[in-house]
Amino acid sequence: MAFFALWSYVLVGCFSISTAEIETFNLSALYPPKWEESPSQFSNYTSQNGKYVVNPWVYPERLGLYKILLSKTAKYFQRFGKDNEQNPLWGLPLQHGWQYSSGRLADPTRTTDCGYESDPLCISEDSWWADLNYFLCVLPVLGAVDSGIMGISSDQLVLLLPPKDGLRFCNSVSSCQSSYPETMKKWKAFYQNIQLPFTSFDDNLKYLWAAHTSTLEETLKKFEDRFVYYSNPEVEFEKAWCVSVDYFASLHLHTTLIRIHEFQRGLPSRILVNEDKIPFIKDFSDFQNIFLLGLDTLYKVDSASGLTQQRYPEL
Template structure:
């Protein structure tokens, strides 16, 4: 199993090396099974070393890191850290379902992974899942977009990572829009209001990352994505104030996004998408995103760049 050597220093390494192989079925209500699915999808999309000999440039790493964070912080259900079972009523767990099972089904359709039975949820749930092998209609478009992604990368030896990132984020966005709609329709009790505000804001933040085709490979994630999210559930505003400085700032930004009126959010996202039209702008996403959400004298030059990219014909 080729993987970056740096993986051995991360908690992700344990599940990477111990998760059971998926051979006869895929139970997506077990944490280790979702991680095994990610592992197989990562391994099977680098046949010509297009993502590097050790697969470090594979954009699927971001999904695996995100799921590990959800597990580590108790966002998949109260019992998950103890027995690995994912609560089908967990809002974070449902969100990840659309970004693990739906990609898996797209990979099946592209011939990248084996066509295994996907287990039904263990009981009634407020969310809709694949049941009896039938994909809910709202997830069908996501399966198609992920099929296109895996068709693109399945035999690719391209040294240019951007086409894969663009295809991945298109599929990611299709799935996340379903999550946003579901969260607006279901009762999310007993999850704390503060945590749900963070999740809804995170969905909006991911729209910004989608527009920028944010890098999600191993190198970028380990450099920029390991200390930016809260390591505890957020029950009260005091929980936010108790976070380390970097995470507290990011969480504050995300929660403000959740409370932004939809019309204003839509306008701001439209402007950001216009700024991110070019590869040149997307290559500077880190400082430009900081200039959008944290304007200060030190990033005045980046804010001028934002205006320049916005006004380009």
């Protein structure tokens, strides 16, 4: 375990940021792509019969759910920093924004135009990244609705399912509680904890990471068939990313706006192809190559130890 802790600290330590540096950031420049154009309140979505209808298979509409979530929870993090920068939920929309900008939400089969030049805002249900991110959007949002933080009742929000594989996805508080009861409990516990007057920031992170890792553990197995759509290096990166999340969680990685923005500088800016050889990818920075090497090493050693198979048999 000492090796895993060492590599985790190395990866996270690359992004240490001082208080003085934080003061120099223009926060709005760090927001995910199209943040300003995405819905900022439920009334910005289509309304039918008193219900808000959201299509989470369109990038700005899924992003808008995060934006509302960040807004509704802002008051609980005011004492930790100004301008909602210390809200630990920032990690979720920033990850979604990276997936969008790196082309990982597009149709990996290339049998449709979803996510490409003629339909750039479309999110493909055949994308492994998009499918897992769906649950890392919908479960946190519905957990917040169930906790009362979002200001609407559970029957006021309608989430559209994808056209082909709708049965793989839950889309309401009741259906997600039925399919993922333990994970929904953990998201609700996080929201209950942040409302306590004297809860610590690290305690908030503990609850957040417990819900995050539970989401991956419960949903990852549903989409292993998507791996066939990607190159071997991309599949290895996908698996390494899942494994690394457990170690970031154990360290209570701060998932605040500035820290995750800086952290994501190490992530690949495009989908990996078979010709890519880590850490010698020519169009990636030295920093990206080193970061990918760290993830790959962590994954391989974790797999060799048998720990990966215990948590994620499908990997």
